[in-house]
Amino acid sequence: MNTALILKNVHKHIHLNEDEEKLFISSLEPLTLKKKTVHLKAGEVCKHSTFIIDGALKSFTVDKNGQEHVISFALSDWWIADIYSLITQTPGVLTIEAIADSEVLLLSKEKQQLLYDKVPKFERFFRIITENSLVASQQRLINNLSLTAEERYLDFMEKYRFVMECAPLHSIASYLGITPEFLSKIRRRMAGKLH
Amino acid sequence: MNTALILKNVHKHIHLNEDEEKLFISSLEPLTLKKKTVHLKAGEVCKHSTFIIDGALKSFTVDKNGQEHVISFALSDWWIADIYSLITQTPGVLTIEAIADSEVLLLSKEKQQLLYDKVPKFERFFRIITENSLVASQQRLINNLSLTAEERYLDFMEKYRFVMECAPLHSIASYLGITPEFLSKIRRRMAGKLH
């Protein structure tokens, strides 16, 4: 199991001694996901926090018209989960799917709770991770409220270069809150502007 | 200082002994805010988490066209802050303002850090608070992506009955991501449907 990346991730915010590291590592389960594999389905209870070693995943909901809405993309060195479902241990509305072949590590809700109890520093770690997610989520809300579709697309391209390469256009459009057709038209417009 | 509500708020998630309660209470500063008072201005560094005993506040950004975008309303028994600025201790983009006469309690960043160090349970408490905020933020994102303006307005009326009574229409429109004129038109349409 390749644990270097996740240990580096944890050490960004808290320091662990050798025993604590061992306990942490022993709480993780490795998993390989092929592109397009569904990792968590809407309606199921989310049992794990998922850390991405390599690859990329997305989470999305499907509305009453059958339309997909991408809530987040997650890349190497990020965590992803249906946090509502994970907290409440009730069925969630998010589906999580690999958009590229991926290597991930799973931390189950129970193991996470044990970590909290045995090594309280992990409360701090996940508090900080959650704070950062909240900031990102609010920033996205601000973008959605104050930018045009084209501006949001430009912003997206900077932040998610890798996603641009492996995600289909309709997923990106869904994340931006527009139709694939319209995103295609934005691209054409922008290509025209380049001279 | 009226501390019953905030102690109840804390006890929802962690248990405190008498000393810990005293330490917590001694970390708080009471403050009274008149309606329309600006509590934190965009460009300033956010120094406190603010707990609302009574009243209501809103946080918002102003975009390059001078348009206001309401990020959150906060009511009695809620916490509010510019979390990005609070975490990084750098100037933030949010303004926080009272929309009704309010009684609040301030917990400074330093006092909060001391609490974390002296009583690690507070890491858990704020982890849980932050998790709940993240869930709410994601839910709002889902609404913005998948509902029409009218549906979002109906949803808003259920969740924020009190805000409906004390916030001006343009703030509500701003929260919903539409213009005040359009919200007014939605209201008329809805009134028409009522028989």
Add this chain to the structure above:
DNA sequence: CGTCTATTTGAATGTACTCAAAAGCGGTGG
């Protein structure tokens, strides 16, 4: 190479916006 899916294109439509003006609604002072 053929099939399937993803992307592009175009025309018609709709949802929400802009701008300008009118109406409503408190407060305040004569």
Add this chain to the structure above:
DNA sequence: CCACCGCTTTTGAGTACATTCAAATAGACG
């Protein structure tokens, strides 16, 4: 008490941004 002021809300006409639907084109993969 009511007349006037400033601010919020409503209305309407014209417009823009983004959607829908349908069809054409391009790409990916067995």
